[in-house]
Amino acid sequence: MTIRFQLFTGFIILILIFVIDFFVNQGLSNQVIKNTTYISSSESVIRNSNILHKDMIEMQSGYRGFLLTGQIAFLQPYYEGLRTVPPLMKEQRKLLSTPQQKYILDSINLLHSQWVEYSNSLIKSRLDTLAGSKKYIELFNAKFRKQVGKHLNDRIHQAFLALDNSEYKIRREKRAALQNALYKTRVLTLSLTITSIIVALLSSFYFIQVITSRISKMVRQAQTISNGQFVVIEDKKKDELNQLAISLNTMSETLQKNFNDLTKKNTELDQFAYVVSHDLKAPMRGIANIISWIEEDHSHELSTDLYKNLMLIKGRTIRLENMINGLLEYARVDKVRRGAEITNINQLLKEIIDLHVPPGYGINIIGEMPVFKTEKIHIQQVFSNLISNAVKYNNNQQPKIVITCEEKKEHYIFSVSDNGPGIEEQYFDKIFVIFQTLQERDAFESTGVGLAIVKKIIDDYKGTISIKSEPDHGSTFSFTWPKSIA
Amino acid sequence: MKHTEILLVEDDYLDVESVKRTLKKNNVSHKLHVAHNGVDAIEMLTKDEKRIIPNVILLDINMPKMNGIEFLGIIKSYYSLKNIQIFIITTSAEEYDKMATSNLGISGYILKPLDLKNKKSDDTEKLLSLLTQ
Numbered sequence: 001m002t003i004r005f006q007l008f009t010g011f012i013i014l015i016l017i018f019v020i021d022f023f024v025n026q027g028l029s030n031q032v033i034k035n036t037t038y039i040s041s042s043e044s045v046i047r048n049s050n051i052l053h054k055d056m057i058e059m060q061s062g063y064r065g066f067l068l069t070g071q072i073a074f075l076q077p078y079y080e081g082l083r084t085v086p087p088l089m090k091e092q093r094k095l096l097s098t099p100q101q102k103y104i105l106d107s108i109n110l111l112h113s114q115w116v117e118y119s120n121s122l123i124k125s126r127l128d129t130l131a132g133s134k135k136y137i138e139l140f141n142a143k144f145r146k147q148v149g150k151h152l153n154d155r156i157h158q159a160f161l162a163l164d165n166s167e168y169k170i171r172r173e174k175r176a177a178l179q180n181a182l183y184k185t186r187v188l189t190l191s192l193t194i195t196s197i198i199v200a201l202l203s204s205f206y207f208i209q210v211i212t213s214r215i216s217k218m219v220r221q222a223q224t225i226s227n228g229q230f231v232v233i234e235d236k237k238k239d240e241l242n243q244l245a246i247s248l249n250t251m252s253e254t255l256q257k258n259f260n261d262l263t264k265k266n267t268e269l270d271q272f273a274y275v276v277s278h279d280l281k282a283p284m285r286g287i288a289n290i291i292s293w294i295e296e297d298h299s300h301e302l303s304t305d306l307y308k309n310l311m312l313i314k315g316r317t318i319r320l321e322n323m324i325n326g327l328l329e330y331a332r333v334d335k336v337r338r339g340a341e342i343t344n345i346n347q348l349l350k351e352i353i354d355l356h357v358p359p360g361y362g363i364n365i366i367g368e369m370p371v372f373k374t375e376k377i378h379i380q381q382v383f384s385n386l387i388s389n390a391v392k393y394n395n396n397q398q399p400k401i402v403i404t405c406e407e408k409k410e411h412y413i414f415s416v417s418d419n420g421p422g423i424e425e426q427y428f429d430k431i432f433v434i435f436q437t438l439q440e441r442d443a444f445e446s447t448g449v450g451l452a453i454v455k456k457i458i459d460d461y462k463g464t465i466s467i468k469s470e471p472d473h474g475s476t477f478s479f480t481w482p483k484s485i486a
Numbered sequence: 487m488k489h490t491e492i493l494l495v496e497d498d499y500l501d502v503e504s505v506k507r508t509l510k511k512n513n514v515s516h517k518l519h520v521a522h523n524g525v526d527a528i529e530m531l532t533k534d535e536k537r538i539i540p541n542v543i544l545l546d547i548n549m550p551k552m553n554g555i556e557f558l559g560i561i562k563s564y565y566s567l568k569n570i571q572i573f574i575i576t577t578s579a580e581e582y583d584k585m586a587t588s589n590l591g592i593s594g595y596i597l598k599p600l601d602l603k604n605k606k607s608d609d610t611e612k613l614l615s616l617l618t619q
Contacts, residue, residue: 281577285599286500293507 002239003211010203014196021192028185035178041095042171046164048092053160055081055088056112060153063119067126067144075123085112101166108159115152118143214241218248230256273331277324284324288317319447323435326449330434333381333456340485343376345369345414349383349403356388362400369405370412372483378457379481383416385450386477390418392446411463411483417476423469432465454479461485490516490617493540495527495557496575497549505544505575505600512602514617524552528560531567540570542616544600545592547576547583555583558590573613575600 059081065074089109096102122139129136143149214235221233230252235245291314299307346369353363390401402417423431423438430436434452458465458479469475492509496502502520509518519538521527530538547554554574561567571593576583584595594609602614 278577282498285577286498289500289504289599293503 003241006210006239007207010199010207013199013203017192017196017199021189021196024188024192025185028181028188031181032178032185035174035181038097038174039171039178042167042174045092045095045167048088048095049160049164049167052085052088052092052108053157055084056115056153056156059085059119060115060149063123063149067122067140070126070130078119078123082116097170098166101163101170104159104163104166108156108163111152111156111159115149115156118148118152210237211241214245218245221248221252225252225255230259270331273327277327277331280324281321281328284317284320288314288321291317322447323449326447327434330449330453330456333378333453333460339375340373341376342371343374343379344371345379345405346371348376348380349387352380352384352387356384357391357401360399361391362398364400364402366402366404367406369403370407374481374485378461382454382457382479382481383414385454386416389450390416390420390475394418394420396420408480411480413478413480415476415478417474419474422471422473422475423467424471425469428467428469431467490542490619491519491538491540492516492542492544492617493519493521493527493530493538494544495521495524495549495554496544496546497522498546501546501598504598508600508602509617512614512618514602516617523549524554524557524560527557528552531561532564542613543570543572544575545572547574547578547587555586555590558587558592562591571616573609 058077062074062077062081066072066078089105093102093105096105122136122144125133125136125139214237217233217235218241221231224231225248232249232252233245235242291310294302294310295314302310346365349365349369357363387401387403391399396419398419400419402415404415404417406413406415427438431438432451432455433448435448436452437446437448439446454477455465458481461482463480463482465477465479467475467477494502494505496505506518509516519530519540521530527543530536531540545554545557552560554576558572561570561572572591573594573596574587574592575596575598577598579597587595594612596607596609596613600610602610602617604610
């Protein structure tokens with residue numbers, strides 16, 4: 001599974017949780033709104049019910065008062081009621097929510113109509129009586145005395161009680177449902193929030209684990225490679241990072257292979273140079289021998305020209321021998337590593353100076369020369385070549401050599417200066433190349449190997465060598481040498 | 487030593503000449519036998535009809551057929567040849583050649599060209615004193 005896909009899935013899960021949360025909240029709040037609306041409409045139901053009931057009772061008392069007294073003024077609330085009750089009934093019917101309640105209201109309406117019919121007949125006859133009719137007495141005796149109106153009124157009263165009770169009951173239920181909905185909303189929102197936090201945290205940890213730890217593993221690998229150890233890492237997941245790991249491993253292996261090849265080639269090259277120069281020596285020495293025998297045995301028989309040419313051959317043989325010896329020395333440089341030993345640079349310089357510097361030279365060793373553990377034979381060779389060069393080429397009337405040392409964090413910087421003829425800047429690179437000399441060999445016998453060896457040794461210790469020089473103002477060779485050998 | 491004889495084991499004509507001249511220059515007049523490789527030398531030391539008994543062997547390392555180191559290995563097994571002083575005379579300044587021969591009972595390791603007046607080499611002085619006794 002690719003990381004891209006995993007990241008995408010993680011985000012999709014989070015988004016899904018938020019969408020679910022949104023819709024659930026939406027549903028629950030709709031329920032809350034519905035219940036709240038119902039509770040407020042329920043208030044109106046009860047109020048209307050009371051008004052209706054009150055209007056009917058007032059109609060009844062007005063009607064009774066008129067029957068007893070015969071005064072028409074008592075009928076005023078009765079007529080008022082006839083006008084107000086029907087629209088109130090209509091409104092109330094709309095507000096009621098259940099069919100059961102609607103049935104109760106319908107029965108109230110029916111009872112009221114019956115009562116209005118009954119009361120209306122009595123009121124009419126009473127009015128006629130006032131005008132002289134005897135019909136009222138018959139009706140009064142047949143209906144009022146038998147309490148027909150009272151029965152109707154009692155039933156209306158009961159119906160109103162039932163209606164109110166049912167309304168109160170529904171209201172209680174709705175209120176409980178509202179509370180419940182609010183509670184559910186809270187619980188659901190809280191649990192979804194917690195779930196999304198957990199999902200987010202888990203996926204974060206997962207990605208840290210999967211990506212960061214592997215990336216840092218690869219960073220460590222890259223650092224190790226840059227330090228020259230060509231390691232490979234194990235990474236079995238099949239994703240984009242695995243591609244990177246595979247590339248890094250391939251790179252490391254290729255580097256290792258090339259490095260091995262290069263080391264092998266270098267060794268072969270050194271061996272080649274060694275074998276070639278070693279085998280060249282024998283026939284060359286043979287020629288030199290023959291020349292010296294001719295010189296010893298036959299010099300009196302030779303013409304001046306022949307003798308002169310013979311001496312030229314002898315000179316060239318010596319030069320060739322020197323060059324072969326130089327090449328041998330150059331090829332041998334890093335073949336021998338005896339191991340680091342405590343080296344006293346001051347002591348080492350004194351020995352070299354005794355060996356290479358003739359009397360009459362001004363020698364100045366400036367500063368404290370270190371004593372440290374290193375490959376003595378190699379630093380000795382470097383100093384020895386630089387100091388003998390400083391002597392060999394010095395044409396000053398008062399020749400001087402100055403040697404300094406500067407301590408850095410991981411290496412020393414040594415320098416060897418002379419007051420000789422100096423070197424032009426354009427030759428700075430050339431002098432470190434094997435067999436390169438700046439003077440004609442016939443004028444100045446030199447193999448051109450010394451500085452090449454110096455450079456080879458210093459390169460071997462991953463150091464640097466630089467030269468500062470001006471014609472007629474001497475030269476300064478500075479090189480770095482590691483404090484500890486890896 | 488009155489009956490000193492020298493065996494030079496050397497394949498190169500010029501080197502043979504060179505040794506002859508050096509000996510002559512240093513007034514060493516002992517009898518000098520020359521073998522051009524290890525096989526010939528073994529024959530000369532062991533075959534009855536032309537047997538020689540040298541006191542000193544001057545031995546080159548790089549030779550055809552049998553080189554100096556192989557020669558030394560064979561010589562070691564002959565009890566009768568135990569007292570011969572053997573000096574290596576070679577162009578090889580290699581550590582591994584020195585190491586290989588040091589365990590084979592040699593008396594000295596001398597670099598070519600042989601120069602009996604070279605005071606820097608203890609082995610050369612040892613050879614010179616042996617030849618001029």
